[in-house]
Amino acid sequence: MDTPHxxxxxxxxxxxxxxxxxxxxxxGVTLSVAAGETVALVGESGSGKSVTSLATMGLLPxxxxxxxxxxILFRRRSGEVTDLVTLPLPELRKLRGSEIAMIFQEPMTSLxxxxxxxxxxxxSVRLHxxxxxxxxxxxxEEMLGLVEIPNARDRIxxxxxxxxxGMRQRVMIALAMSCNPALxxxxxPTTALDVTIQAQILxxxxxxxxxxxxxxxxxxxxxxxxxxxxxxxxxxxxxxxVETGSVKDIFQAPRHPYTSALLNCLPARAxxxxxxxxxxxxxxxxxxxxxxxxxxxxxxxxxxDICRTGAVTLDDETERSVRCLRxxxxxx
Amino acid sequence: MWLKLGQRLVSLxxxxxxxxxxxxxxxxxxxxxxxxxxxxxxATAEDIAQLRQVYGLDKPILVQFVLWLKEIAxxxxxxxxxxxxxxxxxxxxxxxxxxxxxxxSVTIAxxxxxxxxxxxxxxxxxxxxxxxxxxxxLAANIPSFWLGLIFIQLFAVRLGWFPVAGYGEPGAPFVExxxxxxxxATVLGIVNSALIVRFTRASLLDVLSDDYVRTARSKGLSEAxxxxxxxxxxxxxxxxxxxxxxxxxxxxGAIVTETVFGLPGxxxxxxxxxxxxxxxxxxxxxxxxxxxxxxxxxxxDIIYTLADPRVRY
Numbered sequence: 001m002d003t004p005h006x007x008x009x010x011x012x013x014x015x016x017x018x019x020x021x022x023x024x025x026x027x028g029v030t031l032s033v034a035a036g037e038t039v040a041l042v043g044e045s046g047s048g049k050s051v052t053s054l055a056t057m058g059l060l061p062x063x064x065x066x067x068x069x070x071x072i073l074f075r076r077r078s079g080e081v082t083d084l085v086t087l088p089l090p091e092l093r094k095l096r097g098s099e100i101a102m103i104f105q106e107p108m109t110s111l112x113x114x115x116x117x118x119x120x121x122x123x124s125v126r127l128h129x130x131x132x133x134x135x136x137x138x139x140x141e142e143m144l145g146l147v148e149i150p151n152a153r154d155r156i157x158x159x160x161x162x163x164x165x166g167m168r169q170r171v172m173i174a175l176a177m178s179c180n181p182a183l184x185x186x187x188x189p190t191t192a193l194d195v196t197i198q199a200q201i202l203x204x205x206x207x208x209x210x211x212x213x214x215x216x217x218x219x220x221x222x223x224x225x226x227x228x229x230x231x232x233x234x235x236x237x238x239x240x241x242v243e244t245g246s247v248k249d250i251f252q253a254p255r256h257p258y259t260s261a262l263l264n265c266l267p268a269r270a271x272x273x274x275x276x277x278x279x280x281x282x283x284x285x286x287x288x289x290x291x292x293x294x295x296x297x298x299x300x301x302x303x304x305d306i307c308r309t310g311a312v313t314l315d316d317e318t319e320r321s322v323r324c325l326r327x328x329x330x331x332x
Numbered sequence: 333m334w335l336k337l338g339q340r341l342v343s344l345x346x347x348x349x350x351x352x353x354x355x356x357x358x359x360x361x362x363x364x365x366x367x368x369x370x371x372x373x374x375a376t377a378e379d380i381a382q383l384r385q386v387y388g389l390d391k392p393i394l395v396q397f398v399l400w401l402k403e404i405a406x407x408x409x410x411x412x413x414x415x416x417x418x419x420x421x422x423x424x425x426x427x428x429x430x431x432x433x434x435x436x437s438v439t440i441a442x443x444x445x446x447x448x449x450x451x452x453x454x455x456x457x458x459x460x461x462x463x464x465x466x467x468x469x470l471a472a473n474i475p476s477f478w479l480g481l482i483f484i485q486l487f488a489v490r491l492g493w494f495p496v497a498g499y500g501e502p503g504a505p506f507v508e509x510x511x512x513x514x515x516x517a518t519v520l521g522i523v524n525s526a527l528i529v530r531f532t533r534a535s536l537l538d539v540l541s542d543d544y545v546r547t548a549r550s551k552g553l554s555e556a557x558x559x560x561x562x563x564x565x566x567x568x569x570x571x572x573x574x575x576x577x578x579x580x581x582x583x584x585g586a587i588v589t590e591t592v593f594g595l596p597g598x599x600x601x602x603x604x605x606x607x608x609x610x611x612x613x614x615x616x617x618x619x620x621x622x623x624x625x626x627x628x629x630x631x632x633d634i635i636y637t638l639a640d641p642r643v644r645y
Contacts, residue, residue: 057550096552109543114565114640124551159641175551
């Protein structure tokens with residue numbers, strides 16, 4: 001490894017025990033995030049993108065979920081590279097909230113309703129920065145100012161229910177940023193917000209990332225958002241990475257039929273899609289886990305016999321990779 | 333705020349009026365003529381008629397009701413027939429053991445029940461949860477008189493650590509009176525902790541899967557802090573409710589336990605009043621217990637606003 005990435009997930013596998021037996025929602029995911037870079041992790045519901053992010057934080061629901069394989073390598077502030085999978089929980093807690101922070105999808109429910117927003121931010125600051133209560137509250141106030149909440153001095157004493165959804169998501173961002181994390185994991189941070197607020201929040205995250213030089217792993221199903229925020233994109237389908245590339249590669253020259261299908265769902269593209277061909281069949285939701293061949297084959301209009309039997313691997317592990325046997329033919 | 337409090341007090345008055353109405357008419361529904369019962373078999377019709385006049389029982393029932401309401405509204409609960417003293421005095425004499433028994437029982441029940449419920453929820457499905465839940469089930473189903481008798485046999489008779497029964501000699505020092513409450517309070521504490529364990533466990537489990545608990549973990553907080561500050565703080569309202577309910581029930585007099593331990597409390601007073609058909613005492617005690625009940629409810633509502641900033645009256 002020459003210049004180690006900030007975050008480098010290799011062959012991650014996550015299993016969940018359910019009433020119907022064990023399922024594997026994440027099957028060998030490999031992706032990386034460099035410092036100062038935004039990587040979008042894209043996929044439909046159930047593709048394993050949120051599970052991947054929770055596994056990185058060590059927040060898989062216990063005892064049902066566990067990491068059953070692979071590595072999550074993280075470069076700490078000290079320069080040391082640690083595998084978060086094997087890191088003991090007390091050590092992982094020291095990283096959570098300080099070097100790795102997370103923003104969740106639901107601003108309405110992600111903040112504690114019985115504590116003031118100031119207390120919630122200050123709690124994290126006191127823990128990781130080892131400063132007193134008063135100083136931590138001042139830091140909370142400063143953070144609310146940073147995420148452009150007016151009257152921060154008064155608002156730190158407010159409870160979440162006194163704020164709108166957009167305000168609460170700003171508070172979540174302030175909370176996540178309060179200890180200057182090196183890596184921010186944003187799990188659908190704008191999905192629950194209306195479009196104007198969404199744009200403001202995206203701009204805010206982008207500005208803070210520039211100013212603070214964080215790496216951001218941005219999880220979303222919205223390709224419009226991806227185009228706006230991402231440097232690189234990793235597309236997931238059925239618990240596997242199907243394509244990785246720069247945002248330009250992915251949008252201008254997608255190689256995997258699933259990526260093309262996702263792009264064709266964008267309203268702007270749908271209008272002047274030349275041949276009107278549908279690539280995705282059947283309704284998303286219950287993704288079939290295929291034992292043999294390509295996971296996407298049952299829904300792919302371009303699938304051939306070889307897709308249903310052959311082993312389909314990610315073609316290489318570099319910056320541009322695709323998991324499709326026929327992408328060259330199909331593209332041609 | 334003051335307006336809301338005023339509205340609240342008015343509605344409490346209405347509740348108390350309804351309670352008084354029910355107490356009065358239910359007592360009147362009971363078979364038998366109080367005057368005849370008081371005078372016994374030997375009484376003549378004239379004697380009974382005279383006594384009915386003394387107690388105002390010859391007047392139409394609605395007139396009696398209005399007169400009685402006037403009396404209790406001015407704080408006069410009437411005069412006990414059997415005890416030869418005002419009802420309010422009879423109740424006051426019996427209030428101390430009941431009050432302290434309720435206070436200690438609830439304290440023990442909460443101190444046992446809440447931590448046990450937390451442990452049970454945090455280690456859900458593990459052996460410790462199964463043990464705690466099993467014990468809670470057992471405690472909920474133990475008859476308090478049986479546990480009381482076992483405790484007397486073991487701790488009072490065999491080990492001699494605590495007095496067997498009663499509330500000490502009249503005028504005994506306060507500490508000695510309290511020593512008489514140790515066993516009954518422990519019995520009631522154990523029996524009543526069962527419900528608190530189950531409520532605490534259920535309401536904590538409910539919030540442990542909430543999003544803000546995950547947020548708290550993502551901040552790097554210790555599991556103890558996540559559970560005690562973030563989850564427990566949100567699970568508090570149902571727990572406060574069940575503790576307050578337990579307190580209110582115990583103030584009404586733990587009749588069985590008071591009887592087993594020979595405690596001269598409210599429960600004991602009501603039982604003997606019923607046996608003697610001492611209607612003014614029954615009515616007065618019910619009114620007082622209902623008033624305490626209502627006050628505990630008011631207090632609970634105030635605690636809600638402290639426990640959850642979203643609750644406003």
